[in-house]
Amino acid sequence: MPLLPRRIMALLSRWSSRVSSVDVDGEALYFKIHGNQRIAAGKGMQRLFGNVEKDGKCYSLLVSSEDSLRSARFHWGLKDKLLRDLPPQCRLLPMSSFLPNVKDSLLRGYFLQVASPESSLTTERLLRQWLQDDDPLLVCSYSQVNKLDTPRWIQHLWNEEQNYEIALTEAPQYHPATLNLINNDVFYSFQEARDVIQKCADIIPEAASVLELLPCSGDMETRSKPDFPVIVLEGLDATGKTTLAESLRDVLGATLLRSPPQCLTPWRACFDQEPPMLRRAFYALGNYITAQQICSQTSKTPVIIDRFWHSTAAYAIATAVSGPLCDLPAEGSELYCWPTDLLQPTLVVLLTLDPEERKRRLRDRGQGETKEEQELDHNQLFRLRVEKAYKRISGPACISVDASSSAQQVLQQVLHLIKAKCQL
Incomplete structure (x- = not known):
């Protein structure tokens, strides 16, 4: 032998x-x-x-x-x-x-x-x-x-x-x-995620283009509290994030950003076809690029972000940990902690919606769904795992808002939260 x-x-x-x-x-x-x-x-x-x-x-x-x-x-x-x-x-x-x-x-x-x-x-x-x-x-x-x-x-x-x-x-x-989640499915530092993309640069040509967009490691140190609040909107597709984000931008005179950032769009399809480790590292780096964009704006205006690290982590955890909700990491686990080198938002709003209503809105859109969104539609347990993971992430934790009301009513609820939590 x-x-x-x-x-x-x-x-x-x-x-x-x-x-x-x-x-x-x-x-x-x-x-x-x-x-x-x-x-x-x-x-x-x-x-x-x-x-x-x-x-x-x-x-x-x-x-x-x-x-x-x-x-x-x-x-x-x-x-x-x-x-x-x-x-x-x-x-x-x-x-x-x-x-x-x-x-x-x-x-x-x-x-x-x-x-x-x-x-x-x-x-x-x-x-x-x-x-x-x-x-x-x-x-x-x-x-x-x-x-x-x-x-x-x-x-x-x-x-x-x-x-x-x-x-x-x-x-x-x-x-x-x-x-096995840490730095395999969920990345907790800029350097760990960057190292994965760096290793595959010789076999995936698109990786080199992604690396060119990244900030220097020294720029990823934890920053002091921004001058204006940073407000993240989270939730599954069709819960009204985009509509709410645009309304908040107009009412508050804020800057609207999205994660992953638009600069990564040309390579998303490529990394979506790669193993989870590579895919998660790619999206983790998108959060750090977004954080750099936030820092360039918060001295001027409030910043609204359509999805951020909560989404990246919640979907990764819910995908990797198959099975019932009791198999998820327990509340308070280190796996739900915010990366120490990533800018923390002032407020995170999690929009929730009845599953049937969410499906109806998706049908009305007539848009194609991502692979993970398709999984949400036919696998109720996966959806429950995503929602549970969202609610367990700390730094800061999500505040849930029922998005079944009219867009104007949801806007008023969130403006009330912003006034109470962000001193705006």
Whole structure:
């Protein structure tokens, strides 16, 4: 067997301690190598392996590289490769592996349910070919055996040719994604986000153009309180942010800015097609460009901003932490804290709206939706996670305003808030 990479060797040294999670129809099923505290298999094992015929197999592919950017890009492209090349009888499910309660131990990948022996042969041949290409993959196959007339599932770890019995286990104290959010899904400093874009400049030509727009690191130090208030409007699409922002601009004689800033528009489509790590770094840097624009205006007028860091963080957290609301980071978590080097607004208004009314407004617009907005429309749980994350972010926290009233009534409510909170 060829010499294993150092990263793989480190993983294998703690393999028995790792827990795997597979997303089956929106529910996370957790399993690990069989230990003394075994949880009964029950329906969970049937859901994980039940569609596989006798002599069929399941497979797991985990992406592992010492280079986090390489891992992110490889994982992002792996799904298309699997869907394109594997037999149609192969079902693809999101998967991860992690050390419980250990930061930055998360590996992402896919779990393959292969329904028949014939499809298993084809799948295994393809996977072995890919492993020869020096891809950063950790591959396991799973097969059923009978022990004392009781079905058991065996994990065969290809990288070291070892077999382990596995069993379902309890959900961890923290959702595994929460231990991997910092500077992967949510960026808390200008330099961390810039470093990600800098690393990909050789492979993504557009990254160089983005870097040219960025302020110098020294310009991102925390600034003193601005002369005029900075008011951020947050909320899902079609809650009335644009209408309210323009009305406030006219009434207050304010400067209106939007995040991400218009200067990034030529490259948004490109980064929207990249892995979450790159996409989030791109939008995080948009906030810092907006902050620089704010600083150039607050000595002259109040500033109204259509979305800012709250949106960037709330969508990232709600996307990365799939599952029920209880899986989100708890209120007060460091994950909801404002970046120390990003200008803090004076007031953040979160416009809320009944989901059906919001959908009606979107239809009336006749505009195309972003991928995340489409997800909001058909996935109620995702929408609830976004809304909950919005409300937990501090520095400052959002103040919710019901946007179901007329535009004029909403304007008056917000003007009252501004008068009370901003001394205007």
